[in-house]
Amino acid sequence: MLHLYTDSSPNGFKATIALEELSLPYHLHHVRIDEGEHRQPAFLALNPHGRIPVLADSETDIVLFESAAILLYLADKTGKLLPTEPQARWEAIKWLQFHASSIGPLLGQRVHFEWFAKEPILPAIERYQRLTKEVFAVLDHALASRTYLAGEDYSIADIAHFGWMHIARIIGLDFSQHRHLSAWYERVADRPAVRKGVTLPAPATGA
Structure with a gap:
């Protein structure tokens, strides 16, 4: 299962759009930045920089932050949204x-x-x-x-x-x-x- 940790932000939208485009099942975790949840130990264990989004794939044990890396991972995982030529x-x-x-x-x-x-x-x-x-x-x-x-x-x-x-x-x-x-x-x-x-x-x- 894919787990997405995110909030309403331009970088977060990249991940949610990609997951919706790919019709992948995922669990959405709302990290409320205005309440400081991105600075809590549980989130910092996923991304020590304290930024969203974070994607965790429980099937592969891969945890990614930085939206570009997440987009590349999803494209590689599905073979979609990135040309093969x-x-x-x-x-x-x-x-x-x-x-x-x-x-x-x-x-x-x-x-x-x-x-x-x-x-x-x-x-x-x-x-x-x-x-x-x-x-x-x-x-x-x-x-x-x-x-x-x-x-x-x-x-x-x-x-x-x-x-x-x-x-x-x-x-x-x-x-x-x-x-x-x-x-x-x-x-x-x-x-x-x-x-x-x-x-x-x-x-x-x-x-």
Whole structure:
């Protein structure tokens, strides 16, 4: 049995969307970050960094944190959501890594400095506004010639990016000027598993 430990967050949504897309049975454990449950010893034994999501596979005794690793594991376990043809496979992995190293961290910092920092730090706000606009342009350019990030097939690369783009849309971070990125967002958002995944374990505001 798969056990997913998560909360309502862009990184958590990646795991719930993937599990729903793959129709895998799993047990959902709601780790309530606002109540400090991610800092409790039981959770820290699963991820010493205290971050969600965490996936534990009782059949293999494999425990994973970091959403990109979880997506790769689920794709490998099922043989789905990751192309088998080498060029397309590495294209998907490339964009998955682009998300993990660029999109996720940059949007996370932008959200922090614009919405949660106790005092506004204008240089930081301007920096992350500029950097997120740049990576949105990169995604828009890539999607101008393909339906999904790895080509014509939906993959874990799309799931990874959607988690943060969903939150960006909810909080009013406008990327409508990037028409290819916006069209991709609507295609992915319309998938039944995606619509369900962003409500687990509880919907983010506006989901």
